[in-house]
Amino acid sequence: MTQRTRTLRNAALVGVSTALLGITATSAAQATASPPEPLAWSTCEGTGLDPRQQCATLQVPMDYADPDSPRIDIAVSRIPSENPGARRGALMLIPGGPGGSSLNDPSGKGQKLPQSVRDAYDLIGFAPRGLAPSTAVDCGLEHGDLATSKLRPWPAPDGSVDGNLDTARRMADACARNGGELIRHLSTANEARDIDRLRAALGEQKISAWGVSYGTYVGAVYSQLFPHRTDRVVLDSNDDPDPTRVARSWLAGHEQGVEDTFPHFAAWASQPGNPDRVALRAADVRPLFLRLAARLDREPIPWPGANPEELNGNVLRQTMLDSLYSPSRYPTLAKLMRAAQQGTVPPAPGAPPEAVLQNVAAVGAGVLCNDVAWPASAAVYQKDVAESRAKYPLTAGMPRNAMLCAAWPYPPREAPVRITGRGPSNVLLVQNERDVATPLSGALKLREAFGPRAVMVTVNSTGHDAYLANGNACGDDTVSRFLATGQRPAADTYCA
Structure with a gap:
């Protein structure tokens, strides 16, 4: 199973004041909730894990606005600081997605962190x-709706979105029918509240965090809702x-x-000596791809x-979209x-x-559709798709098309969190210059x-996930130094 598989509402009486403060009525209610029980750590289930990794279960409210809400379980893991004498606190590994997990990350990418960071944090x-x-x-x-090319709203070859809206209605109906009450309470703000309950259960006054991809939005929302709980x-x-x-x-x-x-892919795919070379010149790769896609629109090839x-x-x-996430995936597309x-x-x-795909798809649907209301009008999507197809032929209108959120039956329970500059200056953004996602x-x-x-540190590199993955040594060193020592560049910088 890939890491990727394992691996988005306020009372009228306080609406104006809480908006100015950047908090919501729900998070204000949480502040008065009883503290969570301390975590009971035990051996983790599963194989291939670091023997030091411990696991526990945290109970949190399904609905933070309801004091009598049923509790749900959050699975938690940790590897303690490797040098208790140098320990600073806890480093929360916030996964991407929505639908990603960091449960095995202390044993996985957490071990790529330099010793100084592993010493400083659980x-x-x-x-x-x-x-x-x-x-x-x-x-x-339905099994066919779990295909990534269905979960992503690719228009029909002629640019029509009618089929996408049919799919959106079918999938949204299935989520309403089978998702239970919990699917209505999946959201970025609630994940941030869960993280704060976890912070409290860990006994930490503040937490540090490393959020990746969608996890950057979770981290930003957490930093907005709980600014003085961040390290x-x-x-x-x-x-x-x-x-x-x-x-x-x-x-x-x-x-x-x-x-x-x-x-960047085109340059790689045209290099002499590349066994997966597709063209003699980089300039030929794009038109070749577009011709192949158009031909396959007309004449699909059976793929048992x-x-x-x-x-x-x-x-x-x-x-193509999946393969551009990392240069290591280029051969798949070629x-x-x-x-x-x-x-x-x-x-x-x-x-x-399939059970994993079903679970991941449901989490993604709940978060993406509950975070903000999507247009329901076919005309809105058809106009946007036509403009996108004309300007960006490689993506054929998909990025402006209708996901299942266009037919989501539940209105958002709260307004999206607006990220502001309110709070301590303790955030470091690291970003590759060329990132498809x-x-x-x-x-x-x-x-x-x-x-x-x-x-912000902008890295002259290609691929999704910059730190300790597809970035460069300059960017990695800058982030590691900040986590280990708190030293951060005085201003936005560029890592060539």
């Missing part, structure tokens, strides 16, 4: 609300925090993210064992392009168990929203 992971082994949700989606906050591969659009702006960001990143069981234009486009040129397909890609253009908007609270 490394804390968790499975966010709704995601197994925490109290889990499931929409019971050192690293946000890595950053989401646009636009409070009027939230996930709609993240989806739209793929347009620019692909444009930023595809030239895949979901869907054909290689069509949108499956190629989705493979091999598929080479096979499509010959009218064949490679072996069907592997997939996690969270492009630099969106990261700059989060940097602007934080104002004097943040400093």
Whole structure:
């Protein structure tokens, strides 16, 4: 199972004052709630884990606005500081997604942290609300709707969005029918509240955090709701925090993210000596891709064992999007392009168990659709898709199309959190220049929203996840130094 598989509401009486303070009525209610019980640590289940990793279960309210709300479980893990004499506190590893887990991260990417950081912190992971082994949700989606090219709203070859809206209604109906009460309480703000309950259960007055991808938005919302509970906050591969659009702006960001990143793939895919070379010149790779996608729109190739069981234009486009997350994935796209040129397909890609896919899809749906209301009008999406297809042909209109949120039956329970500069100046943003999923253009908007609270390190590198993954030594050293010592660049900086 990949890390990625394992691996978005206020009382009228306080509306004006809480908006000015950047908190919500729900988080104010939480502040008066009884403290959580201390965590009872025990041996973790599963294989391949660091023997030092311990696990526990935290109970939190399903509905923070209701004092009598049922409790749900949050699965938690930790590896204690490797040098108690140098221990500073706890470092919360906030996963991406929504639908990602950091439960195994203390044993995984946490061990990539330099010794000075592992000495300074207990490394804390968790499975966010709704995601197994925490109290889990499931929409019971049809098997075909679990295909990534279905979960992503790729328009029909002619640009029509009618089929996408049919899919959105079918999937939203399934979530309403099968998701239970919990799916109505999945949101970024509630995940941030869960993190604060975890902080309290750990006995920490403040926590540090390393949030990645969607986890940067969670970290930003936490830093807004609980600014004085934050110590050192690293946000890595950053989401646009636009409070009027939230996930709609993240989806739209793929347009620019692909444009930023595809030239890097094209240069790689045209290099002499590359066994997966697809063209003699970098300039030829883009038109080749567009021709192949158009041909597959007209003439799909059967692909037994895949979901869907054909290689069509949108499956190629989705493979392109997935492959641009990291240069290490470039061969997957190149091999598929080479096979499509010959009218064949490679072996069907592997997939996690369907139960895992169902769980991850349900968590993603709940968070994305509960965080902000999406338009329900087909005309809105059709106009946006037409504009996107004309300007950004590689993504064929998908980033402005209708997800299942267009048919979500539940209105948001609270307004999205607006990120501001209120609070201590203790945030470090690290961002690759070329990032298909969270492009630099969106990261700059989060940097602007934080104002004097943040400093940003822009890294001359390609791929999603900058720190200790697809960045460079300069960026890694800057982040490690901040976590270990608190030393942060005096101003925004560039790591060439």
